[in-house]
Each structure stands twice: as structure tokens, then as C-alpha cells.
Amino acid sequence: MAAGAGLRMAGTLVKLAARKVFRPKPVGPAGGAPFDAAFDRLLAAPSVAPEIARSTRLTLEANENGWAAAGLRVEPGDEISVIAAGTLWASKALDMHFGPRIGVWLRAGETGAIFKTPGDVASLRVKEGGPLFVVAKPPGEWADEQGRFDPAFPRAGIGGALSICVIVWKNGAAKGLEALARAGDYEGLVTRALAQARNPVSTPEGWTYLWRLGDGEIYRDVKSGESRHIHCRTHQDVGILQFPADFALTDTTRLRWRWKVDKLPCDLPEDIQLTHDYLSIAVEFDNGQDLTYMWSGSLAEGTIFRCPLPYWDKVETHWVLRSDAMELGRWLAEDRPVKADYARAIGAPPARIVRVWLIAVSVFQLGEGICDYADIELVDGERVLKVI
Template sequence: MCFACLGFSSPAGKISRRDVMLRASALGLVLPLAAPALQTAHAAEQSAPADPVGGIKDIIAKANSPELVATKTFEINGADLPWTDLGLDATRGQQVTFLLGGRMWLSRDHDLWFGPGLVFHARTRGQRPIYNPMLDTGTMIASHDGRIEVARSAAEWANEDGALATPEDIYKKADVKISGIALLWRGDAAAGVTSLLAHGDVGGLLKSELARLARGGKLPAGWSNLLGFGGGQEVFSQGTGGEIVCDITGRVSIIERPLPLALASRPRLAWRWKIDQLPSVVAEDQAATHDYLSIGVKFDDGQDLTYVWSEYLPEGKVFRCPLPGWNAIETHMIVRSGKAGLGSWQAGLRDVAADYAAHIGGSATAISKIWLLAVAPFQRRHGACRYADITVTTADNAVHKV
């Protein structure tokens, strides 16, 4: 099986996260080496999601809900370029719920795939912001009056306007089929979903969406989703004690917080973390098993360095991200290893400037952002942790709380 591997450089020689595609198909370059690990990693999960459209249409017909203004079914296939106009008009502030089925296959032979919510995106009137539920259900609040458009992207947007970074001929080779239905509500989406749920469900989608709406997830204050990875509020939240809680299964979320500080100021990153469950049951340095929890630093040259707890890789190991494309910009450092300490609070401290000089050695003059990363789409297992007391202290003893 032959797949493409792509990476791009931005003008002025700097590598930008926006220029890098998480080309899942590129995993074909390393999958043969990962096969034994994948057998172990996937042993617990082989089920396939159901196509929800027919069943949901039957429920809609039974319910005859006064909450529902309009519906539209759709299908997104590999050859479909973004964006697809659903022919459904929303007004600003109106709520539209998406219920999704299908998969984006990375390798059928190795049972590697992304769920539909991870790669599904929507917007109104061809304008930002782009909505990505990450879960297989979600409700978008229309940001503009106008048509609802949908598309799929595995971190393939060039910018926040939804322009495609991946060359069209490569993009259209993806093995993907997403089927879904858009439900445009008169008022509150929760009331509408409840009116349908009284008449049945399909694969638990309506129940899941009602629960998601009830949770009302919000990102921790000051943090935002990295471009292309929406739905961080379903993974990261603010704990009752002020800590940041992370809980993920089979998804990807990267959130970031701006903190520009010169490397010459000798920034030292300190944090506490309590990791209850790591999402990998094998070493994380292969692309097909690259599931991990991490805190990281983004630099002004587009590079990033993340600090990882691994059960299987030795402390002190440093490696470039194994995902083709991302290996041009991302470095991982194992700062804790093994099971000892899991489930209890542990402290971390890194001299960021020293780590950058020793392991990246690029042109950066400053850090730009702090990242929290939860990556678990390959083995599709559960990861859970908490972060607290994240600070960056400079040589003049100025403490910057994150």
C-alpha cells in the first residue's frame, strides 16, 4: 500500500503549524514496522460505527417536532473538495446539530481510522470561525446569516478561513466516507434533541448529544483550540480546585495559551501533573502508536517541544514526532518513565532555553505559547490527567502564571 507524505515550508524559511498537514495516509510509510504493536494496541476495540441517517430520519418522522425547522442529510467522500453547501440557511445565533457516522481510514489492513467527528468541519456563509465537534455529535451556533457548509479535514486547513493546504490531488485520494444529518432548530437545541429522543435513538447519538449539551463544556480561561483541532472543551476543563482536567478517548486535542518570553530571559517551565491513565499500551515513538499526554512549549520559529510521560520509553529519550510532516516541527522529550508515580501528583521543571538549544537548535529567539496536548486517535484508548501550578519563571525571578 502506497501513501503520500507531505510537508510545507512557509515564506521567509520559517515552518508554520498551519503549513503542516497531519496526512494520516503517510502512516503507510511506517505501518509495516508497527504491525506487532498494533495487534496489542487494538486488541480491545474493533467495533464499527453505524450509519445514522436512515434511523434518524425515521425518528424525525415519528416525532414531528415543532422545535425542528429543517433537516439536511449529507455525505462526504474522499473525492469531495471542501466546502459543500448544504442548501440550508441559518440566521446568526441559530443552533444546528450534526449527527455523524463513518470513518476516515488510514489503513484498513491495520484497522487504523479516524472517527467522523474528528475530521468533520462546518461553517456559515463561507466565513470563519470553523466549527469542529471532535465528537461524533455536536451543535454549532451560526456565526453569520447564510448557508451552512461542511467539509472534512485532518489538520489540513491553511488558515482560519478554511482554505485547503493539502494539494487537491492528494486530498482527493483519502479513503473516507462520512454520512450525517444536520438538524436546524427553532430555539434551544437541547429541547429539540429531547423531542426526538422520546421516539428512539440511533447508536446512542441523540443521548450523547443531549449529555454533551447538558455538560456545557468550556475551555479553561485563557486557553484556545489549536487551528484544525476543535472540541477541546470536550477534553480539557477547569477543575473545582483550579487545576486543568484532561480526559480523552480516541480523539485529539491541542490547546494553547499565549506567553511570549525571550529565550535570553532563561525561561523555566514548572508544573504539577497527576496522570491517572496513559493512552498508549506500547512505545509512543512510532506513528501508528503515537498516543500521549503532554505539556509543551511553542517557539517563535514554528518549532515546538513537548514533555511526555511514557510507560515504555526511557526517561531522557528525545525524538522528533514520528508523524510525517510534523517531524519537521515537533520534538518530544520523555521526562518521566514507567508506572511509578501514576495516579499521584508529580512535579516537573525544565530549562526551556537549554532544552531548545540541545535538542532543536533552530533560529527561535522566544517562546510564544504554552501547549497542552492529548493525542489518542491511533490506539483509540483512554487517557486521563490533571495539570496544576503551571508557571514560567525567568532569570530575573519574574513568575508568569499560566
Template sequence: MCFDCLGFGVSSPAGRIGKISRRDAMLRASALGLVLPFAGPALRPAQAAEQGGPAAADLVSGIKDIIARASSPEVLASRVFEINGADLPWTDLGLDAAQGQQMTFLLGGRMWLSREHDLWFGPGLVFHARTRGQLPIYNPMLDTGTMTASHDGRIEVARSAAEWANEDGVLATPQDIYRKADVRITGIALLWRGDAAAGVRSLLAHGDVGGVLKSELARLQRGGKLPAGWSNLLGFGGGQEVFSQGADGEIICDTAGHVSIIERPLSLALASGPRLAWRWKIDQLPSVVAEDQAATHDYLSIGVKFEDGQDLTYIWSEHLPEGKVFRCPLPAWKAIETHMIVRSGKADLGTWQAQERDIAADYAAHIGGSAQAISKIWLLAVAPFQRRHGACRYADIKVTTGDNAVHRV
């Protein structure tokens, strides 16, 4: 394959990213799990509708002008910052926050996977922040977001595309490979004296830039929360912007170019004969082509994680046949993740459909590892490659064991 065509040797706004060796390219692809082999023709029918927000320079200069005009007492401090490919995490913003204080991030830029194929991640997907080097790490997923400081201390920012080794923000990707990324994120951090929504509103009264202030105010007013009992998988924040609890108990999933994996603990022995059952109504699939290629691996899914670290996810695909099983095409996930197509085609989209799977049988047939038990149930919404809209609802998720014990999720 041609590694030059993956965008490793192109110029970036941060400066020339020199040609890297085939070995480095392979290491980076393996470590990142997102920069990978793909063919141009596969992407042509999957052109994304969403093309990103305002230019980074326009965003920063515009927001600075609004701050100056507004002279808002709600703005305690602000900082413009830049995160480039050569920067190692973490960067100190030089802003001190008190525990419970809110800070809004407005972000521009891109992380390029391939310029030739117009394959990139938006800044909110890879941006992370924390207070004083401590947990938790905040990831907005959207290109605007507001963090509440969990501790007193300095605010630090970083970028990661699923590259944390642990919750402490230590890199799993080798530093020399990490620093070759073609990325530039430009942002402005706004530290509020009081309520973030009041602060954003005070600025919005004096203008906006590409709708970012309006978007963040709407997000704050939505007050998104994860469904009860669910949490974000490490490295994938912003689940509350993708998944929400419906009034009648349904879990609503709505994504547009983002990635979210949420999980709920459930420990059951495979010997107990667990069967996963659920109902789903998929209104919009995020992929317009087959999902078994790296550059078009956008899908909605429910999955099971096993105690050996393996996971198996069940997918509804428009293009792949029912019964097809394949390992994840992303290098960092290929060793641990298996996908199964359990429903195919467009005919039943927009209608409720019931599914049931024998977890132990599927594990034995398609993974065959050492696990003796399942550990978690997953919901996955993956749409960063084609950056298209995906929407579905889940209901009546339960695992029933051979003794007819029902575990509702």
C-alpha cells in the same frame, strides 16, 4: 516499504479507490501527516477497545424515522449529507441559518488510514462546518455536536485531518492528493427553531439510534468550556470536550480516541532564562506501546511553542526511557515538533508529580533553531491511532524567568 498495505488501493463504500503510485502515496503521507509507514506487529498489542458508533446507513434511516414519528415543532429543517474522498471542501447543505441559530450534526462513517491494520479516524475528528464561508470553522471532535451559526447564511461542511492552511479553510494538502483519501462520512444536520437541547430532547422521547441523541443531549447539558485563557489550535476543535477547568484550578484532561491541542499565549525571551514548572497526575496513558512510532503515537503532554514555529512537548511514557528525545514520527509534524520523555513507567501513575524544565537549555540542546523567544504554552491529548482512553490533571503551570518573575499559565 509496501504502500499497498497502507490501504491506498482497497475498495471503499464510496467506490473503488484506484491504485495510486508510490509518488502519490508519499505525497499524501507527507501532506496529510497521518498516513504513514508502520509495521503490522506494532499494532497487534495495541488493539483499540473503541470501535465506532452505529453504521452510517442505520444512523440516517433511524434518525429520519424518529423525526417523522416525533413531528417536533423544534425541528425547523433537516438535511442528510455525505462527504466522500473525491469531494473537495466545501459542500453547501442547502440550509440557511440565522446568526445565533443552532444546528446539530449526527455523524457516521470513517476516514481510513489503513484497512489492513484497522487504523481509522472517527467522523467527528475530521468533520468541519461553517456559515457562509466565514470564520469560525466548527469541529465537534465527537461524532455528535452542535454549532451555533456565527453569521446569517448557508451552512457548509467539509472534512479535514489537520489539512487547513489557514483559518479560512483553504487546503494545505494538494487537491489531487486530498481527493485520494479513503473516506466516507454520512450525517444528518438538524436545524433547530429554538434551543438545541430542547430539540434533541423532543426527538429522544420517540427513540434513539446507537445512543447518539442521548450522547448529544448529555454533551449539551455538560456545556463544556475551555479553561480560561486557552484556545483550540487551528484544525483541532472540540478542546472543550477534552480539557476542562476543575473547581480547584486544575486543568482536567480526558480523551477517548480523539485529538486536542489547546494553547495559551506567553511571549518570553529565551535569554530571560524561562523555566517551565508544573504538576501532573496521570491516571491513564492512552498508549499501550512505545509512542515514537507513527501508528502508536498516542500521548498526553505539556509543551512549549517557539517563535520560529518549532515546538517541544514533554511526555510521560510507560515504555520509553526517561531522557529519550525524538522528532515527531508524523511526517507533517516531523519538521516542527520534538518530544522529550520526562517521566517513564507505571509506578507513579495516579499520583501527583512535580516537573520542571529549563526551556532555553532544552531548545538549544534538542532543536537549535533561530528562535529568540517562546510564544505559547500547549497542552496536548493525542489518542486517535489506538483509540484508547487517556486521563490526567495539570496544576500549578508556571514559567519563571531568571529575574524570578513568575508567569502563571
């Protein structure tokens, strides 16, 4: 590491430590005995019990090595609600923690596909049947979509626990949660669960969340007449939205888009793990690499760096495209020569583009990022792939 980069990193860590001392962030609803007592009472209420097909409560410790049996079975098409509270700690000294918004994963059966709740409260329809398994973990440790842990990333260094209530409803989540809300609440979780069930956030049309990080409620379609854009709001979470794009990479291939960034999730240099919160648009290639154009809170425009996170350090490269705070809140148009950028940032270019990504990260500093994307397209001569 160059001396200048080392000094900048040291300065970033000093600022970070000072902020954690003087500006601690709230943890969120507490798990443990208060959560358990509240939901024991709520689920047993005379108006609620008839709506429940099956339910379970369990505590997930951060240091558990595998999936925990939830103690109930789900069938394809079941509507379930998951309500969770508690905190998992990476470092109490640095106030580095995350909650059930990104830490609750489920699987039906031993070989079912894993799925994540998009928030600490979530209602969803189960796609596969079988005994339900649950695990608490940060995103990104998966070896496959069936939930095997990647041995290259041992599950160590995380403390704390999450308290979870899983309910399988007889007559649908909205009706069941209405009854639950009439019976009472616990730190606003039931009220928010009912609001989420009544008005779920749909994933933008044509896009899917990257399975490795799980579904979320970060992105949503915004339509007005014939115009359409994607709105992004991230707060204490992470999500990658992907659009399929089978597109040859040539000397004249360009990625074009417009974006308006209203708020950045971090104002410190994002090139270390503890401050790696950012907003970006990325291109994934057929060799598994991705190049992501980001808006930085403090790094100079034109800065290029490899992702500082485990796993991602092998596949992802960041290019700081914007960092001028005076341009926040403005719609800006971008036009990038993808092959030339790849050659400069990574090396010998591959043959094809396979996906376009939108990335939002706010898990490290627990801040908020807000932006909008429009008119995303891949262009090569007369060929145009309209993404949005």
C-alpha cells in the same frame, strides 16, 4: 536510521500487527442506510417537526476533494445540532480508522472560519452566517482558517464515509433534542446529544483549542475552593489546548508545573506515526517551533525525537520526560530550563515564548489517556507568568 532504532521500529510494527489481529477495536455507530432511515423517521415525528427551523442529511465520502454544500443556510446566533456516524479508514489491515469525533468540519459561507464538532454529537451556536458547507477529513491538512487544503498534504489513502444530520432549532438545542429523544433514538446518539446540550464541556478559562485540530471536550477546569487544575481525558481523539504567553526566553527562563498521569493512551514507542499517541505539555516559540515534554509508555527518559507526523515534523520536537510506570497516578513536580532544553533538542534558541500547550493524542491506537495539570508557570527571576 541507526540499526538499533530500525530494529525497535520493526519490533513495534510486529506487536502492533499482532494486536490488530487479536484485539480489534469497535468501530462505533454505523452510518449509511440505517442512519438515514432512523433520522428520516425521527425528524418527521409530530413532536419534533415543530421544533425544527431547517435540517439536512448528507453523506460525506472520504475521497471527496472539497467542501460539500449542506443544502441549508445558518444565521449568526443559530443553535444547531450535528449528529454523525460512520468510519473513515486509513488502513483496514491495521485497523487504523477514525470517526466523526475528529472528522466533521463545518463552515458558514465561502470565506467563513472553519470549525469542528467536538464529538460525534454536538450542539453549538453559530458565529457566522451563510450557506453551510461540510467536509469529512482528518485534522491537520489545512492551509488556512478558511478551510483551504494544504497542497503539500494531498487527500489520498483514506476510505469510508460519514453520515451526518444537521438540525437548526427554532427554540434552542436542548428543547429540540428533548423532543427528538421522546420520539426515539439511534444507537444512543440522540441520548448523548441531549446530555451534551444540557451539560456542555466548557474550555478551561483563559485557554483555546488550536484551530488546526479544532475544538474538543478533552480538557475541563476542576476547581475546589481556591485551588484549580485542568483535567484531561482523551479517547479516540486529539486536541491541543493553548494559553497565550508573551515571555522572553533567557538563560534563566524556566517552565514549572505539576502533573498526575493516571493512564497512557499507548504502551508502544510513540516515535512512529502508527503509535504516536501521548500526553504532554509544550512551549511554542516565536519562530513557530514547539518543544513538548511528554510522558512515554515505553521510550527511555531523555529520548528526544522529531514528530513523526506530516506537517508537525517541521515544527515539533518531543522530549520524553517521564516513562516510569511506577509513577503513574502520582502528582509529580517538574522544573525545566527552557532555553538550554531548546538548544539541546532543536538548535539555536529563539527570542521569545509565545504560548504554552497541553497536548493529548489517542487517534492512532484508539486508546484512552487520563491526566491532570496544575501550577503551570513561566518563571525568570522575579518575573512569573501564572498559567494555571
